Amino acid sequence: RRSELRRLPRGCPLDIVRGLEAILREYSALNMWEEEKGEHSTHVTKRSTKDAQRLEALAARRSVLLALVLNHLCYFQPKTVTLEDSPQGLQLRLGLSLEFLSAAAELLNQRHLLGLRSGRDFAKTLLTTDEEDSHGCQFHWGTRSGAVGILRVTTVGNSVAFVCMNDVWVLWANCTKDTAEVLTTCSSVERYFNFDMDALSSDASKD
16 A cells, blocks of 8 residues: 555665564564464464454455565565565565664664765765775666666675665565575675676776
8 A cells, every 4th residue: 555655765775674674573573373382282273263353464464564575675576485484484584684674774874874865875975985994885886877776785794785776775685596595695686687797896996
């Protein structure tokens, strides 16, 4: 619904981080995953039957949350996704933790990045910054026209890529060929968008 989308802007990477953090918290709190343990299994089954309507509503909300993450906040191309049926299932499949998102938000709130929104804003700031001074962020343009840009953010031992297309940001979550990898594995994101890394390095050195 439009009201759901309005509360999840995509004007900058920080918007995406905040949106994902809110949804992952709500997703893990849905209270729809029942554990059947020994002598309690009969009780759980009876309670689940009694609460069928509640569980149906929770399942519908779960579907909405998945759609908001995968179809709105993330760059994800397949039509379906397989998740572990648990409160942490979405976090595990994405390869994101609330700790990482909190650290990423702190990084993106640094003084030299705060207020940056468009791809050109990040390019102007980061393509003229020495790598050791980039504080965990790297930006690349995919084309000379600036139609696609990628911001890599590395913190607490993890790295993700934010993709900017016509100044709309999404999180790369399209690593689907290798099921052993989480969706946000971003080692091939530049290749996916046909980036010429040699040309990008050359262009960056001229700026």
